[in-house]
Amino acid sequence: MKIALIMVKAKVYGFKNRSVFFNHMPDCSTLGMLHSIIKSAYPEVTVEIFDETVEVIEKEKIDADLIGISAITPAINRAYEYARYFKNKGKTVFIGGVHATLIPEEVKHHCDSVVVGLANETLPRLISDFEKGELKDFYYQDKNMSFENMVFPSRKIYEEKSFLGDELNMVQATFGCMNMCEFCVQPYVCFGHHKRPVKDVIEEIKQIEDNYVEFYDPNLAKDKEYLKNLCKELIPLKKRWFAPVTISVCYDEELLSLMKEAGCSEVLIGFESLSQDSVKSINKNFNSVEDYKKCVEILHKYNIKVTGSFVLGLDCDDKDSFKRTLDFINDAHIDFVRYTINTPYPGTPYYERMKNEGRLLETNWDFYDCRHCVIKPMLITKEELENGYKWLWFQTYSLKNIIKRLSYHKSKWQFIKQVVINYVFGLVYNKMMFKNTIN
């Protein structure tokens, strides 16, 4: 049997003619994981992968008995196009991923079968049912799914497709997050918060050749004791790593010192907004705005760089929020910054609230890419929000502001290196993001 796995991209990133800078590494480990799940259960099955992040997919050349498609919300319409094409050719198509988990009923209209949640246990079942001619409409992640002895992603499957890197260096130790921030999909994508045994994660990391590892957990600091234990076991491995955490790590210096010792070189923190009322409005009140600057200072004290993530257009954000945000990130010396426009993903309480308040402006999922405003903001207009978002990206990565932001570096060499990295990132990313905008 032959299975083709397809990862589709949202329109925002473009499908073709991607810059060579962005073609060297796949963006996520999803296909690597799905490939591994299938090969572990059915070594004899041929699995081919097609990933729009690193290649132009020539769908006419894909020949398989089963077609599996992965998509997040802003990419789902693209997934439906592929599904239609293959179904017209008489193929069996199944779709999985975040959107399929959030609203499986919609997805079912476009394919033969939907995989809801993590696929570790359900995908082998789907294949076996297909072979028996008993394919089901839906495969749901088991509430008691085991997170022990999970298979490791196939890390070399991109060898022929990527220009520079050929090994996937991403790891996921924990899944989901139950902090229940109103806009976030993480409480729903894998039905709770789950932790793999530390020893399994360490075993997986040992097998990664790269010295730099990226944790793709939504929030590796959800359970501090777990993270401390993980750090202790990471120390002898001498890897450097990045992970998304929350501001809460900054209140625990024992943890910070362990993270540093274990090789943590960078964290991503969702600061979201400089308005405490806005932060409160999304149920993320554990973020204390008055502590933000101090938190960045503490992380820098431990030589850990900070990527700050900000959500624009929350209910208490006004016209001045953009300028205030820029001034703050310069003053607080945040190393890297990401902005997203507040987006109500279907399946979240935030989506329901926007719907009930009559504030949904857009129902085409293509625009749910965190770069378009799809709801009516409270204190500003849609245009002001989209323009402010664009202004912030360009201002943040202008040479003048990069220099201001990174002026905290004491070593001249580090300062120059980080300025260059920021500047190149800004040039390439802004060009790519804003060139491919859909209107």
Ligand code: B12
């Ligand atoms: C890496 C990553 C990226 C990468 C690439 C993602 C991609 N798929 O293209 C980059 C940095 C480019 C990125 C960008 C964006 N991302 Co992103 N990203 C992630 C992240 C951190 C990890 C994904 C990952 O690799 N997980 C590891 C793999 C193994 O797990 P998995 O993908 O969940 O797959 C499992 C199951 O879902 C299921 N499954 C998945 N697909 C399929 C397919 C089939 C056929 C089957 C059977 C099963 C199945 O089985 C897998 C194994 O159990 C997640 C957060 C998270 N931790 O989940 C956000 C996440 C996916 N991103 C999100 C968003 C919103 C975006 C952006 C729109 C944000 C922005 N404006 O920049 C863009 C859009 C990019 C695009 N696709 O066009 C949201 C999606 C929300 C939604 N409703 O769709 C997430 C969930 C983050 C969040 N807000 O919580 N992202």
Ligand code: SF4
């Ligand atoms: S802390 Fe982060 S991952 Fe967890 S629910 Fe809030 S936004 Fe989502």
